[in-house]
Amino acid sequence: MFTGIIEELGTVAAIESKDDSAVITIDAKGLVDDLGLGGSLAVNGVCLTSVRDEASSPPGAFTAEVSGPFTAEVMGETLRLTGLGALRTGDRVNLERCTPASGRFDGHVVQGHVDGCGELVSRDDHAEWSTLRIGIPNHLAPYTASKGSIALNGVSLTLTAVSEPSEASAWVEVGLIPATLSHTTLGDISPGDPVNIEVDVLAKYTARLLSFRDESTTFSSTDSTRETDSTQQGADHD
Structure with a gap:
């Protein structure tokens, strides 16, 4: 979960386009130094998972000029339904780490699931x-x-x-x-x-x-009470 409070402006360091996906590496300026494999980062509001592995990253992604690289695999659906598909090398992006349980909640509930x-x-x-x-x-x-x-x-x-x-x-x-x-x-x-x-x-x-406010599907507290009363009556009778 995120709060929509941007922590850092990153820069797209490399993009490797594949058949129906892409591998994107971002210069996160130290924000993800302790973010390991499988960690989450919101990039322009899209929750992405770290695949931080030099072997699986685009050529030139891990260089001395790229501080704290974050690499993520992005599937075709995400590229089409969000603005990530329009990113180019050198573009700046908004970055936010996921919110720790002990952290401040300064924005609002943001899931990183772009609608x-x-x-x-x-x-x-x-x-x-x-x-x-x-x-x-x-x-x-x-x-x-x-x-x-x-x-x-x-x-x-x-x-x-x-x-x-x-x-x-x-x-x-x-x-x-x-x-x-x-x-x-x-x-x-x-x-x-x-x-x-x-x-x-x-x-x-x-x-x-x-959308479920139909009489046939709405849970009725009255029905629940009636069932409880019936069970209790049976117990009393025994």
């Missing part, structure tokens, strides 16, 4: 902050709400505005302070750039629960 890929529609840069409007897949719109939480490229943010249900294309807006603009890749993106979207997991679970 879809949107794109930056527009940005309005003010004197001290910026407003970004991101187009999102329409099926994700019900999980967004003004003042609610969202993860954009792995960054935990508060939504300042959302599209109305009647609009043909769904979108969300966020306001970014200078610290967020300078410490994450959101300060560099331009209209048309892909953005990984992870909506609030609490909204997803709520929607899932509500």
